Amino acid sequence: MPAHPREDARPYAAPAHRPDLATLAELVRAPAALTVPGDTAxxxxxxxxxxxSSVCLYWAGMALNDYADRDLDAVERPERPIPSGRVRPGQALGLAAGLTLAGLAVAAKAGGRPALGMATALAAVVWSYDLALKATPAGPLAMAAARGLDVLLGGASGGGPRRDRLLAAGAVAAHTYGVTALSRGEVTGGSAARSATALTATAVASALACAHVSSVTSRAAGPGAPAAGGVSLAVRRAAGFGLTAVYAALVGRAQLAAARHPDAGRTRAAVGQSILGVLPLQAALTAGRGGLASAAALAAAHPLARRLSRKVSPT
Structure with a gap:
């Protein structure tokens, strides 16, 4: 059960005007959206x-998260937009609903019925997580499923063989499971079990990413396989495996630091770095497919996202 706010708290003071863009950016964790297009890539x-479509659904989930957590945030994070009075609960819920509808409409326009079906499943998981599953043992699994479905959304209209899409989705889902499990200690502090879960998930994500790179490049080496924009298989493999190593090092180092010093501040920092650390993982998966330009853009987005996260927290 969520904690009740202090009796003297005034979490929902009505704002004098509509929320400004900076407040809305804080509500939807705008910088963290840089980690989303890489799923579909x-x-x-x-x-x-x-x-x-993926970004719209992600932002919807963030707004809905703060709507669902408004009573708990009044105690633990009173500076957030809703408890601080800068956004009304109804405004956050309306924004979440509007962004969800926008995400579904864009998916239908961009990818037809298959994409709409996948986006609908993703939206259902997002709403179920925020409104019902977050505080339950199924919470991390639901969040992992959401990011895995986000990857599958990218392949809904033909993203190559099913095995390759499932390996990519599994890598991102495993990463997300670990980050979500670790995030449960952001306020109260981490634990050995949470750190072990996060580190294991990072290792599994790395292994699945390597399996994905091996699979797509081995298939491309077969007779009659089409070339990926003239990119050699050696370059694709080197980029895919190299970026996977970068991912494992960045995320694993942050999670190890939280394991050694499991206070709330260190845990929160590890969660933030892990959220952004999905970018090199997505870059590795994309590079394996031969999309080196997209992979380079995803890798370059990581330092940008880190700078932006100093102004707007991704957690």
Missing amino acids: AGGAASPGLAL
């Missing part, structure tokens, strides 16, 4: 519309 999306 890893899934093999051919249309940028699928990435836009």
Whole structure:
């Protein structure tokens, strides 16, 4: 059960005007959205519309998260937009609903019925997680499923063989499971079990990413296989495996630091770095497919996202 706010707290003081863009950016964790288009790229999306749909659904989930957590945040994080009075609960819920509808509409336009079906499943998981599953043992699994479905959204209109799409989705889902488990100690502090779960998930994500790179490049080496934009298989393998190593090092180092010093501040920092650390993982998966330009953009987005996260927290 969520904690009740202090009796003297005034969590929902009505704002004098509509929330400004900075407040809305804080509500939806705008910088963290840089980690979202890479899901659809890893899934093999051919249309940028699928990435836009993914961002809309992600932002919807963030707004809905703060709506659902408004009483708990009044005690633990009173500076957030709703308890601080800068956003009304109804405004956050309305924004979440509007962004969800926008995400579904864009998916249908960009990828037709298959993409709409996948986006609908993703939206259902997002709403179920925020409104019912977050505080339960199924919470991390639901969040992992959401990011895995986000990858599959990218391949809904033809993202290559099913095995490759499932390996990519599994890698991102495993990473997300570990981050979500670790995030449960952001306020109270971490634990040995949470750190072990996060580190194991990072190792599994790395292994699945390597399996994905091996699978797509081995298939490309077969007779009659089409070339990926003239990119040699050796370059694709080197980029895929190299970026996977970068991912494991960045995320694993942050999670190890939290394991050694499991206070709330260190745990929160590890969660933030792990959220952004999905970018090199997505880049590795995309590079394996031969999309080196997209992979380079995802890798370059990591330092940008870190700078932006100093202004707007991704957690």
